[in-house]
Amino acid sequence: MTRFFLVLALAWLVMLPPTADAALRPDELLEDPELEARARALGKELRCVVCQNQSIDDSNADLAQDFRRIVRERVLAGQTDDEILRFMVDRYGEFVLLKPPVIAGTIILWGGPFAVLLLGAGIAVMTARRKREGGEAADLTPEERRRLGELLGNDAVRAGATEGRK
Amino acid sequence: MRRLLFIVPAVVFLVIATFLAIGLTRDPSELPSALLDRPAPDFDLPPLPGRDEHGFSRDDLGGEPVLVNVFASWCVPCRVEHPLINRLAETGIVVHGLNHKDQAANAQAWLDELGDNFTRVGHDLDGRAGIEWGVYGVPETYIVDADGTIVHRHVGPLRPEDVEREIRPILESLKR
Numbered sequence: 001m002t003r004f005f006l007v008l009a010l011a012w013l014v015m016l017p018p019t020a021d022a023a024l025r026p027d028e029l030l031e032d033p034e035l036e037a038r039a040r041a042l043g044k045e046l047r048c049v050v051c052q053n054q055s056i057d058d059s060n061a062d063l064a065q066d067f068r069r070i071v072r073e074r075v076l077a078g079q080t081d082d083e084i085l086r087f088m089v090d091r092y093g094e095f096v097l098l099k100p101p102v103i104a105g106t107i108i109l110w111g112g113p114f115a116v117l118l119l120g121a122g123i124a125v126m127t128a129r130r131k132r133e134g135g136e137a138a139d140l141t142p143e144e145r146r147r148l149g150e151l152l153g154n155d156a157v158r159a160g161a162t163e164g165r166k
Numbered sequence: 167m168r169r170l171l172f173i174v175p176a177v178v179f180l181v182i183a184t185f186l187a188i189g190l191t192r193d194p195s196e197l198p199s200a201l202l203d204r205p206a207p208d209f210d211l212p213p214l215p216g217r218d219e220h221g222f223s224r225d226d227l228g229g230e231p232v233l234v235n236v237f238a239s240w241c242v243p244c245r246v247e248h249p250l251i252n253r254l255a256e257t258g259i260v261v262h263g264l265n266h267k268d269q270a271a272n273a274q275a276w277l278d279e280l281g282d283n284f285t286r287v288g289h290d291l292d293g294r295a296g297i298e299w300g301v302y303g304v305p306e307t308y309i310v311d312a313d314g315t316i317v318h319r320h321v322g323p324l325r326p327e328d329v330e331r332e333i334r335p336i337l338e339s340l341k342r
């Protein structure tokens with residue numbers, strides 16, 4: 001049993017995602033841990049435009065490294081996060097942000113799931129209401145009850161048939 | 167009501183199919199340029215040592231429509247498109263070169279070998295000017311109009327058909 005858990009633990013370790021800041025080199029980091037933390041947070045939000053689905057912190061592409069350097073320079077220069085992101089967006093478009101902002105062009109993206117949810121809820125409510133208005137299903141005919149009783153091999157249904165007709 | 171039950175899924179299917187069809191025909195590696203229809207960015211690049219004294223800066227843009235070609239000696243597709251760039255320059259179109267993240271000696275040797283019809287060449291060793299332009303791959307070619315506005319961007323090597331279909335028609339329309 002112990003061995004089983006050991007194997008399980010090892011398997012879990014293997015499945016852990018590789019450390020997020022794999023691409024960062026020690027000589028890139030800022031000395032001030034607070035500023036470095038800000039640079040990291042920004043780095044996670046910026047797309048490496050060469051590899052497209054990695055953040056610049058995760059990518060070891062040349063351009064990602066240049067982006068990281070620019071982010072750190074600007075953090076050191078005292079720019080706000082918004083100013084730094086704006087600088088990148090001005091040059092590379094909204095695409096450079098990994099999390100798309102809520103703007104006219106992304107309304108479908110952000111609103112779509114909620115619209116579908118509302119639509120589903122609407123359909124559910126309508127169906128439920130219709131069921132209620134439609135009343136109960138029509139009673140079985142005597143002939144159907146007889147057949148059902150035969151299939152079930154007892155008299156209970158046939159008895160119910162007489163009750164139902166009261 | 168019952169008919170709606172059939173129409174709604176059909177409509178939903180059509181909408182999704184349309185979006186997917188559009189999505190499938192688009193090239194994900196071709197990013198829209200954020201700088202399109204905006205003034206060319208500020209930059210001031212030193213020359214390749216030995217080529218000339220000028221370098222290439224924002225002040226060289228404007229006055230007449232020009233091409234700006236981002237190239238590097240380490241970039242294989244650049245080698246493929248370069249003869250075409252040279253020929254464009256021979257027909258009287260001004261082409262400036264932005265040498266992207268390249269060692270000066272390598273870039274100069276490359277130009278010596280393949281021909282150098284650039285009017286200005288800027289040496290962008292650390293890629294800063296490239297970032298100002300929103301360059302994310304080499305080669306890239308921009309058309310800048312007489313006002314210094316970026317009117318077109320071509321990502322990847324220029325092929326003869328790109329020149330006929332994009333570059334020349336746009337330059338023609340700018341002349342008028």
